[in-house]
Amino acid sequence: xxxxxxxxxxxxxxxxxxxxxxxxxxxxxxxxxxxxxxxxxxxxxxxxxxxxxxxxxxxxxxxxxxxxxxxxxxxxxxxxxxxxxxxxxxxxxxxxxxxxxxxxxxxxxxxxxxxxxxxxxxxxxxxxxxxxxxxxxxxxxxxxxxxxxxxxxxxxxxxxxxxxxxxxxxxxxxxxxxxxxxxxxxxxxxxxxxxxxxxxxxxxxxxxxxxxxxxxxxxxxxxxxxxxxxxxxxxxxxxxxxxxxxxxxxxxxxxxx
Amino acid sequence: xxxxxxxxxxxxxxxxxxxxxxxxxxxxxxxxxxxxxxxxxxxxxxxxxxxxxxxxxxxxxxxxxxxxxxxxxxxxxxxxxxxxxxxxxxxxxxxxxxxxxxxxxxxxxxxxxxxxxxxxxxxxxxxxxxxxxxxxxxxxxxxxxxxxxxxxxxxxxxxxxxxxxxxxxxxxxxxxxxxxxxxxxxxxxxxxxxxxxxxxxxxxxxxxxxxxxxxxxxxxxxxxxxxxxxxxxxxxxxxxxxxxxxxxxxxxxxxxxxxxxxxxxxxxxxxxxxxxxxxxxxxxxxxxxxxxxxxxxxxxxxx
Numbered sequence: 260x261x262x263x264x265x266x267x268x269x270x271x272x273x274x275x276x277x278x279x280x281x282x283x284x285x286x287x288x289x290x291x292x293x294x295x296x297x298x299x300x301x302x303x304x305x306x307x308x309x310x311x312x313x314x315x316x317x318x319x320x321x322x323x324x325x326x327x328x329x330x331x332x333x334x335x336x337x338x339x340x341x342x343x344x345x346x347x348x349x350x351x352x353x354x355x356x357x358x359x360x361x362x363x364x365x366x367x368x369x370x371x372x373x374x375x376x377x378x379x380x381x382x383x384x385x386x387x388x389x390x391x392x393x394x395x396x397x398x399x400x401x402x403x404x405x406x407x408x409x410x411x412x413x414x415x416x417x418x419x420x421x422x423x424x425x426x427x428x429x430x431x432x433x434x435x436x437x438x439x440x441x442x443x444x445x446x447x448x449x450x451x452x453x454x455x456x457x458x459x460x461x462x463x464x465x466x467x468x469x470x471x472x473x474x475x476x477x478x479x480x481x482x483x484x485x486x487x488x489x490x491x492x493x494x495x496x497x498x499x500x501x502x503x504x505x506x507x508x509x510x511x512x513x514x515x516x
Numbered sequence: 517x518x519x520x521x522x523x524x525x526x527x528x529x530x531x532x533x534x535x536x537x538x539x540x541x542x543x544x545x546x547x548x549x550x551x552x553x554x555x556x557x558x559x560x561x562x563x564x565x566x567x568x569x570x571x572x573x574x575x576x577x578x579x580x581x582x583x584x585x586x587x588x589x590x591x592x593x594x595x596x597x598x599x600x601x602x603x604x605x606x607x608x609x610x611x612x613x614x615x616x617x618x619x620x621x622x623x624x625x626x627x628x629x630x631x632x633x634x635x636x637x638x639x640x641x642x643x644x645x646x647x648x649x650x651x652x653x654x655x656x657x658x659x660x661x662x663x664x665x666x667x668x669x670x671x672x673x674x675x676x677x678x679x680x681x682x683x684x685x686x687x688x689x690x691x692x693x694x695x696x697x698x699x700x701x702x703x704x705x706x707x708x709x710x711x712x713x714x715x716x717x718x719x720x721x722x723x724x725x726x727x728x729x730x731x732x733x734x735x736x737x738x739x740x741x742x743x744x745x746x747x748x749x750x751x752x753x754x755x756x757x758x759x760x761x762x763x764x765x766x767x768x769x770x771x772x773x774x775x776x777x778x779x780x781x782x783x784x785x786x787x788x789x790x791x792x793x794x795x796x797x798x799x800x801x802x803x804x805x806x807x808x809x810x811x812x813x814x815x816x817x818x819x
Contacts, residue, residue: 262548264787302785307732308578309785334578350787476574478585479784481548483541485561485590486576499569499590504545 372450747773
């Protein structure tokens with residue numbers, strides 16, 4: 260497969276929560292081949308490094324990709340200055356391993372924490388009513404994408420740390436309840452590392468396949484510079500895997516937390 | 517179309533642009549953007565005798581106009597490199613420069629000996645990696661140790677030997693002269709400048725290794741200065757690097773005295789940077805009626 264890098268037209272930009280922006284970009288050549296779990300590597304103009312952002316929706320027919328990101332620093336602030344009609348410099352799709360889709364799964368649980376929620380949406384699109392989408396946020400002003408999950412037909416469960424919306428507490432509370440109600444075939448998760456670790460442990464205890472999407476500070480995004488390392492076990496050996504190329508999606512059993 | 521070819525230690529390069537060690541892996545990844553045969557050469561990831569896991573993450577931090585990295589020489593080891601990566605590289609119709617690193621003189625010798633039996637075109641001796649305590653930088657910071665390791669490797673290899681110099685020294689020209697005297701066929705510079713960033717919210721260094729190597733546009737003026745000083749001090753060719761991002765940067769570094777340039781950090785923002793630099797140098801030469809890129813090497817009219 261060849262990599263694609265170039266400038267693509269932004270069709271839509273929406274501010275969907277405090278400092279969180281939702282972009283749709285016209286990029287038919289990328290939309291045709293992008294897979295759930297992969298990411299786009301965006302260049303804020305004038306910055307030395309690109310920013311890896313998860314893909315939130317792939318529409319091959321319309322030739323569009325959608326992604327959602329939070330302004331966290333100067334680079335993402337620069338990206339957030341771009342508006343509909345502007346061009347954005349993307350290297351995409353990147354990510355050597357996206358989510359492994361099992362078409363036959365009868366029930367899956369999607370666990371998204373904060374800005375780790377967007378990559379769960381393509382999975383909700385695939386699994387529809389077979390999916391339970393559990394999302395956790397710090398507070399009500401950070402909540403995103405709940406209507407999108409409902410639209411896909413997923414059972415949608417919301418948690419906030421401060422209880423300002425939905426269940427008060429962490430995503431692990433409804434996760435355990437849903438597992439007890441009916442054991443899922445797969446758990447997919449993306450979010451802060453402590454959340455992923457907790458989800459992975461619950462999956463392990465219940466003997467459920469668990470796929471986690473990891474984040475790490477990144478350089479090239481294509482596996483050449485080796486900066487985005489993460490400790491993992493492969494073939495019984497401890498390795499420093501690279502999130503961009505060996506992931507970003509890992510089997511939770513491979514990850515050394 | 518101007519003549520872009522240059523010659524370093526008897527090795528012919530079709531153009532003077534080479535992706536720098538540590539930014540280009542073993543070529544496979546960027547081979548998915550463009551044919552590697554377009555490049556003047558490739559400097560491979562630093563390779564050691566045994567495989568190395570490298571440092572813990574985070575290994576990268578952005579800085580004003582640059583980056584800090586602390587990869588720590590993660591590589592599969594020379595045997596696996598020769599078995600798995602080198603055959604693929606040798607098919608790419610470009611000059612293959614194998615960057616080697618080690619913790620001891622014996623390790624460098626062992627790696628160089630193993631390469632002697634291969635078709636690799638050149639060896640780049642990394643005595644300047646700042647990210648591993650025993651990653652060679654100790655050899656690169658004094659004239660005696662740089663000369664010693666050069667002499668030791670020189671004895672076991674007939675391949676053209678490039679010594680990659682550290683900028684974290686008081687007199688880089690002195691070190692260049694010392695390695696020239698011991699048989700280096702060329703020098704390449706600059707490796708990264710040792711730097712550090714701290715996250716003031718957590719009070720922790722941004723890099724898990726605390727310190728790392730600074731590269732990118734921020735270091736370019738330092739590179740120009742050091743290339744100029746070294747080119748004026750030695751007779752062997754100089755390969756310049758450090759923040760080269762555009763054809764103008766490459767031309768500037770060649771005017772300072774570089775016979776060829778390496779491009780690294782710029783590729784993270786623009787994977788096509790080396791290709792655009794090659795095209796840009798050609799355009800510059802054509803526009804200025806210069807028939808060969810060799811005419812600009814060291815052509816700075818110093819005050």
